[in-house]
Structure formats: C-alpha cells, structure tokens
Amino acid sequence: MFKLKSLTFFTIYAAQVANAYAGDIKIFDIHFTVITSNPTAQMIATVDQLKEEVNILNNYFVKEDREPIIKFRYKSASLYNDVKNSGCTFVSLGDTTDPYNSEGWAEKFNSCNDPKVRDRHALNFYVYDSHTDKDGFNNMDGHGKRNSNRPYVLLDWQRLNHNIQSPEEHEMGHAFGLGHVCIPGAKINSSTNIMASACTGGSGGKRDIGFNDEQVQTIMNYASLIEAKLSQP
Numbered sequence: 001m002f003k004l005k006s007l008t009f010f011t012i013y014a015a016q017v018a019n020a021y022a023g024d025i026k027i028f029d030i031h032f033t034v035i036t037s038n039p040t041a042q043m044i045a046t047v048d049q050l051k052e053e054v055n056i057l058n059n060y061f062v063k064e065d066r067e068p069i070i071k072f073r074y075k076s077a078s079l080y081n082d083v084k085n086s087g088c089t090f091v092s093l094g095d096t097t098d099p100y101n102s103e104g105w106a107e108k109f110n111s112c113n114d115p116k117v118r119d120r121h122a123l124n125f126y127v128y129d130s131h132t133d134k135d136g137f138n139n140m141d142g143h144g145k146r147n148s149n150r151p152y153v154l155l156d157w158q159r160l161n162h163n164i165q166s167p168e169e170h171e172m173g174h175a176f177g178l179g180h181v182c183i184p185g186a187k188i189n190s191s192t193n194i195m196a197s198a199c200t201g202g203s204g205g206k207r208d209i210g211f212n213d214e215q216v217q218t219i220m221n222y223a224s225l226i227e228a229k230l231s232q233p
C-alpha cells in the first residue's frame with residue numbers, strides 16, 4: 001500500500017515537472033524575406049508556405065527523443081516586391097551568380113538597416129535562388145550562420161517544404177552554433193543526425209535523427225546569448 005502511494009505521488013510529481021519544463025522553452029520569432037526575383041520561386045514562397053516553414057521547424061528541430069529544445073513563431077514576411085527597391089545590398093544576393101562568401105554576405109546582412117529586409121529582433125530567414133558555376137540556378141544550397149548571435153538562414157526556394165535532406169532544421173542548427181558531423185559510409189537514404197554532411201565520399205543522408213545531447217547543450221547555450229542579443233533595442 002505504501003509503495004503504491006509513493007508511486008502515484010512520483011507520477012504526479014513527474015508530470016508537473018514536465019509541464020513546468022515545457023513552459024520554460026524559449027520561443028524565437030522568425031522574419032522571412034524573399035530576395036529572389038525568380039517568378040517560380042515567388043509562386044512557391046507564399047506567406048502560407050513561409051508559415052509552414054515555421055511548423056516544419058517546430059516538428060523537426062528536436063532532440064533524439066523528438067522533444068523540442070526551443071520553439072519558433074512566425075512574426076512577419078517581406079515578399080520580393082516589398083524589398084526589391086531596398087537600399088540593402090543583401091537583397092541582390094538572392095539572384096547573385098557570385099560564389100557564396102560567408103563573411104562577405106554577413107557584412108551585407110549586418111550593414112542592412114531596412115527592417116523589411118533585416119528584423120533586428122527576430123531570426124531572419126531568406127528565400128533565395130542559389131547558383132553555382134557547375135549547376136547554375138538549378139543549385140539548391142542553403143546556409144545558416146550564427147553571426148555573433150544575430151543568426152540568419154538562407155534557403156534555396158527549391159528546398160522549401162522540407163525538400164531534400166531536412167534543410168530547415170539543418171540550417172537552423174548552423175544558426176544556433178552547430179557544425180557538421182561526419183557519418184562515414186552514409187548513403188542518401190541512411191538515417192543520420194540532423195547536422196550530417198557529405199564527407200570522405202559519403203552522403204549526409206536523410207538527417208532524420210534529432211540533435212544529440214552535446215548538440216542540445218550547444219543550442220541551449222547559444223539560445224540564451226541569441227535571446228539576449230535580439231532583445232537589445
């Protein structure tokens with residue numbers, strides 16, 4: 001009898017702790033900007049689709065046990081017509097044929113003071129048309145950068161809606177400070193960690209296994225720093 005009582009007590013207590021923890025999860029606003037003039041991209045990257053990108057992040061930016069680490073919330077969106085005449089040179093990167101340049105692009109981001117293009121109080125998520133000399137505009141890259149705790153993500157429009165190797169949570173992982181992990185021998189259909197990347201001739205795989213404990217710790221550490229930076233006036 002005593003044992004049963006303590007078990008019941010423990011179960012209730014555990015449930016309360018779980019609820020309290022869920023209430024403590026940080027929520028990050030996302031501002032979207034479509035920076036490509038490609039008409040097909042603009043048809044795909046509707047406000048509804050951008051809201052769906054937030055659902056995708058909330059479903060897949062998770063731990064190995066599929067529990068959330070942080071949550072995301074749709075804040076606002078600028079479509080291409082809203083920003084095509086912006087003074088921010090960052091917008092021109094949406095259709096550039098110059099190779100990706102992590103630091104150079106970050107300088108353009110950080111010097112942009114047009115709130116339609118860069119929301120200083122949100123994570124910024126850009127839809128662009130990636131280009132490489134090899135694949136032209138058929139290229140479908142994405143990039144995520146923590147950028148001294150003012151993170152942003154760039155995603156080729158053809159990768160929207162979780163298309164090909166879990167791009168949303170992978171790039172957002174970079175934005176929260178994570179690097180790649182190498183899964184030797186992985187094939188395109190192998191189950192792999194979200195941050196897996198092609199290495200030693202292998203593939204990044206499906207990236208369908210959540211963040212491991214060490215990655216979760218890194219995300220949590222940066223989440224506090226990012227929250228502080230984004231709340232600055």
Ligand SMILES: [Zn+2]
Pocket residue numbers: 170174180197
């Ligand atoms: Zn990556």
